[in-house]
Amino acid sequence: MKSSTLQNCSKCGLCLSVCPTYKVALLEHASPRARLQLIKYYENSELISSSGLKEIISKCLMCGACAAICPSGINHYSKFMEMRTKMAEDHGEKIAIKSLVYLLSSEFRIRFAAGFAKLGQRITPQIIFEKYDLGNIPLKRFPKLNKKPFRQAVAETSRSEAGEPEKGNRGNVLYFTGCATNYLFDKTGFATVNILKSMGYKVIIPEKQTCCGIPMLFHGAKDKAKKNILTNIKCLNPDSFNQDTVKAIIVDCPTCGSALKNEYPALQDDFSPETAEAASKISSKVIDIMSFILQESDSTNLAQSLENLKSDNLKHDSRVNQTNPENIEPQKIKVTYHLPCHLKNSLQSPGNSETILKNMPRLDYIRAVDADECCGGGGTFFYEYPEISKKMVKVKIINAKKTGARIWLTDCPVCRINLSGNLKESDKLTVKHPVEMIQL
Amino acid sequence: MIGSKTKELLKKIVGRERLLDQPAELLSYSYDAYHEEAMPDLVLFPETCEEVSGIMKICSADKIPVTARGAGTSVCGASIPAKHGIVLCFSKMNKIVEINTKDRYVIVEPGVINIDIQKALEPFGFFYPPDPGSMNVSTIGGNVAQNAGGPRCLKYGVTVDYILGMQVVLASGKIVNFGSTNVKDVTGYRLSSLFCGSEGTLGLVTRIILRVVPVPETIKTILVTFDDLDNTAKSVSDIIGAGILPVAMELLDRATINAIEDSARLGLPREAEGSLVIEIDGVKEACEKEIKKIYKKLEANNAVSIQEAKTPKEREKLWTARRSAYGVFAKLAPDLLSEDVTVPVSKVPAMIRKTVEITKKYGLKVGILAHAGDGNMHPMIPADRNNIEQWENVEKALVEIVQAAIDLNGTLSGEHGIGLAKTRFLPLVMSKDDIEFMSVIKKAVDPDGILNPGKFV
Numbered sequence: 001m002k003s004s005t006l007q008n009c010s011k012c013g014l015c016l017s018v019c020p021t022y023k024v025a026l027l028e029h030a031s032p033r034a035r036l037q038l039i040k041y042y043e044n045s046e047l048i049s050s051s052g053l054k055e056i057i058s059k060c061l062m063c064g065a066c067a068a069i070c071p072s073g074i075n076h077y078s079k080f081m082e083m084r085t086k087m088a089e090d091h092g093e094k095i096a097i098k099s100l101v102y103l104l105s106s107e108f109r110i111r112f113a114a115g116f117a118k119l120g121q122r123i124t125p126q127i128i129f130e131k132y133d134l135g136n137i138p139l140k141r142f143p144k145l146n147k148k149p150f151r152q153a154v155a156e157t158s159r160s161e162a163g164e165p166e167k168g169n170r171g172n173v174l175y176f177t178g179c180a181t182n183y184l185f186d187k188t189g190f191a192t193v194n195i196l197k198s199m200g201y202k203v204i205i206p207e208k209q210t211c212c213g214i215p216m217l218f219h220g221a222k223d224k225a226k227k228n229i230l231t232n233i234k235c236l237n238p239d240s241f242n243q244d245t246v247k248a249i250i251v252d253c254p255t256c257g258s259a260l261k262n263e264y265p266a267l268q269d270d271f272s273p274e275t276a277e278a279a280s281k282i283s284s285k286v287i288d289i290m291s292f293i294l295q296e297s298d299s300t301n302l303a304q305s306l307e308n309l310k311s312d313n314l315k316h317d318s319r320v321n322q323t324n325p326e327n328i329e330p331q332k333i334k335v336t337y338h339l340p341c342h343l344k345n346s347l348q349s350p351g352n353s354e355t356i357l358k359n360m361p362r363l364d365y366i367r368a369v370d371a372d373e374c375c376g377g378g379g380t381f382f383y384e385y386p387e388i389s390k391k392m393v394k395v396k397i398i399n400a401k402k403t404g405a406r407i408w409l410t411d412c413p414v415c416r417i418n419l420s421g422n423l424k425e426s427d428k429l430t431v432k433h434p435v436e437m438i439q440l
Numbered sequence: 441m442i443g444s445k446t447k448e449l450l451k452k453i454v455g456r457e458r459l460l461d462q463p464a465e466l467l468s469y470s471y472d473a474y475h476e477e478a479m480p481d482l483v484l485f486p487e488t489c490e491e492v493s494g495i496m497k498i499c500s501a502d503k504i505p506v507t508a509r510g511a512g513t514s515v516c517g518a519s520i521p522a523k524h525g526i527v528l529c530f531s532k533m534n535k536i537v538e539i540n541t542k543d544r545y546v547i548v549e550p551g552v553i554n555i556d557i558q559k560a561l562e563p564f565g566f567f568y569p570p571d572p573g574s575m576n577v578s579t580i581g582g583n584v585a586q587n588a589g590g591p592r593c594l595k596y597g598v599t600v601d602y603i604l605g606m607q608v609v610l611a612s613g614k615i616v617n618f619g620s621t622n623v624k625d626v627t628g629y630r631l632s633s634l635f636c637g638s639e640g641t642l643g644l645v646t647r648i649i650l651r652v653v654p655v656p657e658t659i660k661t662i663l664v665t666f667d668d669l670d671n672t673a674k675s676v677s678d679i680i681g682a683g684i685l686p687v688a689m690e691l692l693d694r695a696t697i698n699a700i701e702d703s704a705r706l707g708l709p710r711e712a713e714g715s716l717v718i719e720i721d722g723v724k725e726a727c728e729k730e731i732k733k734i735y736k737k738l739e740a741n742n743a744v745s746i747q748e749a750k751t752p753k754e755r756e757k758l759w760t761a762r763r764s765a766y767g768v769f770a771k772l773a774p775d776l777l778s779e780d781v782t783v784p785v786s787k788v789p790a791m792i793r794k795t796v797e798i799t800k801k802y803g804l805k806v807g808i809l810a811h812a813g814d815g816n817m818h819p820m821i822p823a824d825r826n827n828i829e830q831w832e833n834v835e836k837a838l839v840e841i842v843q844a845a846i847d848l849n850g851t852l853s854g855e856h857g858i859g860l861a862k863t864r865f866l867p868l869v870m871s872k873d874d875i876e877f878m879s880v881i882k883k884a885v886d887p888d889g890i891l892n893p894g895k896f897v
Contacts, residue, residue, distance in 0.1 A: 007771065007774055008775050008825070010775065011471055011473045011475075012473050012513065012574075013513040013574065013577050013578075014576070014577060016511055016577045017553075017576035026534070027468075028468040028512060028529075029468035034468040038464055038468065047463060048463075052463075052464050053464045056465075056468075071766055071771075072767075072770040072776075
């Protein structure tokens with residue numbers, strides 16, 4: 001946050017070349033440069049707060065591409081986040097967004113709502129299901145909720161051996177599952193745990209963990225976010241596991257990852273010194289699962305390393321196997337990939353998932369021409385601004401289909417909901433997390 | 441201010457969707473990459489030549505100022521609506537109309553982004569040479585208005601050298617066409633050369649025919665270092681004097697090299713007083729012959745090290761060093777002034793010495809960056825605009841740098857343009873008669889002075 005006030009925007013306009021909303025809208029006020037200028041005018045009292053200004057500030061995917069390319073090194077992220085808080089205070093949020101923020105700020109409420117929604121998915125009349133859209137996505141294309149929250153399910157199924165490693169003991173890793181894996185994509189969670197175990201790690205899934213807080217921060221509810229952040233810092237603090245050192249804190253969601261890595265330490269002025277210290281320790285250990293696999297593999301023979309991960313595990317666990325019928329086919333599976341913005345711009349580990357996919361003997365990886373372009377998901381962006389989001393995702397789908405792939409891989413759950421939600425049955429493409437391919 | 445009746449008429453042309461009138465929206469069009477600002481009353485996004493013509497008929501009847509804009513990356517303030525009125529933004533008029541590499545041309549609308557022309561030409565093995573630093577974002581309309589340059593313009597020439605023809609809407613709303621799709625065409629005045637670089641003061645370009653060239657077979661890129669800045673600059677004029685015309689010859693001084701190393705650690709020698717990135721292209725055999733000649737000249741000037749890129753990746757790395765310079769300096773202080781004076785190649789060493797001397801006198805930091813092959817200097821001065829005393833020194837230094845360039849037979853601007861930034865310096869290089877002649881032309885084409893008023897003419 002300090003660096004953002006030190007540097008002035010030179011208005012060079014380079015950020016326009018990477019901003020997904022500018023590229024679609026071709027309007028200056030849909031660009032990071034304009035958002036920064038308007039924030040400056042607002043702070044200097046040259047522009048009054050208005051719902052129009054709020055919309056300009058919110059019509060942003062928070063993808064971080066502008067900050068990554070900015071020659072002056074401006075921290076757009078915290079500038080935008082601060083302004084979003086002010087705008088939400090002045091003009092409120094849409095009911096749906098407010099409810100989401102309210103919901104995510106308590107684990108109990110999330111669990112309750114998930115249970116209720118599952119009931120909803122069962123009893124909603126088919127006609128409503130077929131007819132209505134949420135944002136740019138038809139209701140029927142939303143992912144089904146997990147039968148049981150992943151963290152509960154994994155605790156029950158492996159109570160006997162917990163997250164004990166399969167062979168050797170290379171130490172402990174903490175797994176921050178994020179809400180999406182916990183409530184929507186349990187296969188991603190099981191695949192992550194199984195791989196870490198077959199790599200020889202003991203997987204600890206801290207029970208108290210809760211939503212990372214990014215949705216609240218993006219929608220101006222810093223106070224609500226703070227509660228979650230403090231809970232997470234407490235349960236992830238590597239020093240509290242004093243019997244053994246914590247080798248890494250694993251995330252499968254790049255946005256949760258960038259929260260733990262960048263946003264928690266950036267809020268240190270709001271924390272007590274001990275909490276700030278814990279936040280920076282957590283930050284230094286956070287890594288996404290695909291980068292962790294790559295980092296721990298033998299770089300001279302990546303293909304064999306990845307193969308080893310598979311065979312070991314199959315003896316112990318058939319769950320992953322059963323859920324992937326593609327496995328029966330002897331020929332290679334054609335896959336393509338979408339690079340999430342937060343992996344590229346915030347975690348700064350682009351290319352790691354692609355490297356693994358390229359080296360997996362059973363996969364035929366074909367790169368889409370726009371593999372690293374934003375899909376327009378952006379947290380709740382697809383819901384708030386479907387007209388922009390739809391345009392972006394359409395192009396992504398056209399180019400993914402051109403590759404001839406059957407499986408479209410991406411690390412981020414929002415990208416996943418957005419891409420898969422906009423596919424048609426006839427597109428014959430399934431969207432998954434790349435970690436689900438490793439033990440195929 | 442624009443009356444409500446007039447506004448209704450304009451709305452009829454572009455529709456509600458392509459008209460902006462809310463304060464926050466208008467503020468977004470009050471600036472470009474220059475530091476001054478002025479509010480427009482209205483922003484319109486035309487999509488056809490006919491719409492532009494219709495808008496201009498209304499504006500000329502009501503004498504409403506009209507300022508054209510593309511992506512708003514002008515560093516001289518050319519797209520700032522100094523006298524308010526209407527900003528005509530061409531970002532949505534962005535079709536590539538025709539690609540014809542057999543006849544070596546493309547036809548584009550003004551809102552097409554420079555890089556998108558390059559991407560469209562790539563499959564045909566062709567490219568469009570002018571490569572301004574803003575090429576990933578700036579529009580071809582803006583490039584034409586400013587007669588944009590770039591590193592490879594040393595060999596290939598600037599924007600004006602690639603315009604075969606254009607369609608222009610005049611202040612009156614009349615639509616005129618100059619040139620053709622013929623590479624050779626001397627029919628009538630070459631008016632495209634008048635409109636190119638006119639910074640939107642003469643007419644609104646709505647369609648451009650550009651000459652394109654085939655991608656060369658071979659590219660060779662080297663990074664050279666010297667322990668003496670004079671030798672660095674002398675190598676440049678020696679190579680050009682020997683009849684070799686590289687694609688680019690980019691010069692960086694010690695301060696720049698060290699600033700890059702401080703932040704990027706590319707392994708550049710910190711003790712080097714000067715450094716050159718030299719690139720040549722063409723037929724393989726010719727390149728090999730040329731590079732040998734270049735090595736000889738460099739050695740004669742006591743080059744300390746020469747690093748040749750063996751792979752495209754290595755070439756990228758050498759260029760990264762050059763390209764990161766601006767960003768590195770931008771981070772040294774809240775603001776950065778990047779100058780653009782240009783001198784004859786043989787005067788490059790003298791100009792560098794003078795620039796360092798002036799900035800030192802005012803206690804300012806400076807990094808010298810130059811498209812040295814064509815004498816186009818970009819000294820970068822990091823400073824803080826809120827520090828009044830320091831900024832006054834920056835202003836004083838700027839005046840002296842400009843004067844120094846002129847004393848060396850140089851000129852005000854190599855590629856950034858005049859706009860709001862350098863109008864006050866015009867009398868230093870142009871006589872009263874010269875300036876008056878420009879006014880005569882301006883009055884003939886735009887009698888009411890509604891096109892980009894408040895700028896250099």
